Amino acid sequence: MLTGIANAGTIEMKVYGLVCSFCAQGIEKTLRKNPATADVVVSLEHKLVAVATREGQDIPDAELTQALTDSGYDVKGITRTQRSLEQIRAELKQEKK
Amino acid sequence: MNLFRIALTAGVLAGASTLAQAKPIAFSHGTTVMAEYGAGTMTEAQVFYAPKYFLSLGGGYLELESDLDHRRREITYARANYLLKRWNMEDAQANVFVWGGAGQAYVSELNEHEFAANAGAQIDYETRRVYASLKTDLQRADAFSHRTDTLQLGIAPYKHDFDSLATWFVLQGRQYTGGIHDGTEWALLLRLFKRGAWIEAGVTDEGKLQAMAMVNF
Numbered sequence: 346m347l348t349g350i351a352n353a354g355t356i357e358m359k360v361y362g363l364v365c366s367f368c369a370q371g372i373e374k375t376l377r378k379n380p381a382t383a384d385v386v387v388s389l390e391h392k393l394v395a396v397a398t399r400e401g402q403d404i405p406d407a408e409l410t411q412a413l414t415d416s417g418y419d420v421k422g423i424t425r426t427q428r429s430l431e432q433i434r435a436e437l438k439q440e441k442k
Numbered sequence: 443m444n445l446f447r448i449a450l451t452a453g454v455l456a457g458a459s460t461l462a463q464a465k466p467i468a469f470s471h472g473t474t475v476m477a478e479y480g481a482g483t484m485t486e487a488q489v490f491y492a493p494k495y496f497l498s499l500g501g502g503y504l505e506l507e508s509d510l511d512h513r514r515r516e517i518t519y520a521r522a523n524y525l526l527k528r529w530n531m532e533d534a535q536a537n538v539f540v541w542g543g544a545g546q547a548y549v550s551e552l553n554e555h556e557f558a559a560n561a562g563a564q565i566d567y568e569t570r571r572v573y574a575s576l577k578t579d580l581q582r583a584d585a586f587s588h589r590t591d592t593l594q595l596g597i598a599p600y601k602h603d604f605d606s607l608a609t610w611f612v613l614q615g616r617q618y619t620g621g622i623h624d625g626t627e628w629a630l631l632l633r634l635f636k637r638g639a640w641i642e643a644g645v646t647d648e649g650k651l652q653a654m655a656m657v658n659f
Contacts (some may be wrong), residue, residue, distance in 0.1 A: 347507065351450060362530025366570050366604045367635045371469020371495070373604075387604040392532065415470050417495035419530040439602075 355429060358394045358406065359422040360413060371416045379404055379412070384430045388437055392421075397430045409434070464640065466523035466539050466564070468658040470495040475657050480616070481650035483509050483623050484590065496525035501545070504581065506588055508622050512550075515588070517558050517581055519545030536567040549579075549585045558583040570601040573610070588620040596633065607636045612644070614652065 363369050368386055372394055376385045381402035386395040394413070398404060405421050413420045466475045470492055477487045483506065490500030504517040523545030529536040540563045547558035559582050566575035573596040580589045593615040602608035610633040615626050629652040631644035640656040 358450065360514060362528070362535040362572050364533070364535050366606075366608060366637055367603060367640055368465065368468060368535075370637050370658065371472055374472070375470065389603045390601065404479050416494060417525070417528060417530075441603075 349426050354398060355411065355426050355433075356396045356398065357424050357426050357428075357433075358396075358409060358413065358420055359392050360394050361392065361419040361421055363389050363394075363418065365389075368417075372413060372418065375412050375416050379408075386430050386433050386437075387416050388433075390437075390440070393433075395428075395430055464654070464656055465537065465566070466541060467492045467495065467498040467525055468489065472658050474498070474500075476654065477656075478654040481627060481629070481646045481648070481652050483507055483618065483627070489557065490521075490523060496528075498523045501543075506581070506618075506622055507592075510621055510624060513621065514548075514550035515558075515581070515583075515586060516548040517545055517560070518547075519543045519558065519560055521560065534567065534569045537565070539564040547581070547586075552585055554585075556583040556585055562623045571598045572596065578632060586620055588614065588618060588622055590618050590622075592616045605637070607634060609634055610642075612642065614644075 366389065369389065373387055375387045376382050376394070376396055381398050381404050382396055383399045384397040387393070396404065409423060410420045464476065467490070472492050474488070474490045479485055485505045486502060488502035489498060490498040492498035495584035499522050501518070501520045504519070506515045508557045520659040521541055523539060523541040526538040526540050542561045544557065544559045547556050549556055560580060562577065562579035564575060564577040567573065575594045578589060580587070594612055596610045596612040598608065598610050600609070612631040612633050613632055614629040617626050627646050629644050629646040631642045631652060633640070635641070643651070643653040648651055
């Protein structure tokens with residue numbers, strides 16, 4: 346797990362308790378309020394919350410963990426990846442077929 | 443057999459299974475609007491705002507009408523809901539909620555309004571395929587005391603995801619105290635939700651409509 350890297354691009358979080366879209370929408374709503382957030386993807390199947398940050402911006406791990414905790418969920422891991430959210434969406438869509 | 447015993451039995455049979463249940467707190471800084479029509483014996487509408495994920499504040503209107511002697515209570519209340527405990531597991535979530543409030547009740551047989559208090563609790567367990575919940579709600583005034591116990595057991599034919607439609611088949615058992623309804627009222631429900639919109643409808647064992655709609659935003 347990496348922490349606090351600038352210009353990370355995509356942040357992927359493994360989150361426990363993600364079982365219902367009706368409840369998990371609070372996560373997306375909270376993360377989109379962050380000025381560094383460009384886009385958000387949530388996958389209940391993969392217990393995944395992925396955030397794309399704006400050019401040259403990052404969201405510290407502590408801030409992400411706090412946002413998820415304040416939404417009522419437990420963060421089990423945070424990684425910075427090279428996958429774009431478009432790639433993640435495409436992979437999730439492919440899996441459903 | 444009362445609903446608590448049924449719930450215990452169901453939990454054991456399901457091997458500590460689950461429940462996808464309407465919760466009195468949706469998410470932090472979220473507003474929940476809910477309306478329920480309960481087979482002619484209860485009608486309820488609620489609006490809550492959650493400043494925190496574990497607390498929501500708001501109010502509602504509850505009408506109870508006895509299908510035995512047609513006594514009616516029209517209760518308007520303010521209420522606070524509190525998430526007492528949450529367990530976030532890898533593929534499941536379980537919660538314990540409690541709530542309490544106060545308001546005013548119209549008592550039809552006295553043709554008077556009285557101060558009324560309410561309190562309740564809900565336990566639920568939910569995965570993406572199975573859920574179970576047990577809720578108890580007490581409404582009390584000088585002229586009456588009514589407790590409504592509701593058990594719900596649900597199964598989903600497929601696992602929904604964040605942007606897809608969730609479909610659940612739900613068996614509901616409900617008991618009222620204080621002469622509202624005699625025995626357990628059973629209902630089979632179809633529940634559909636997608637993101638912040640939720641609707642469910644079905645029929646009771648007496649062929650009456652049971653329905654609920656809810657929106658989170």
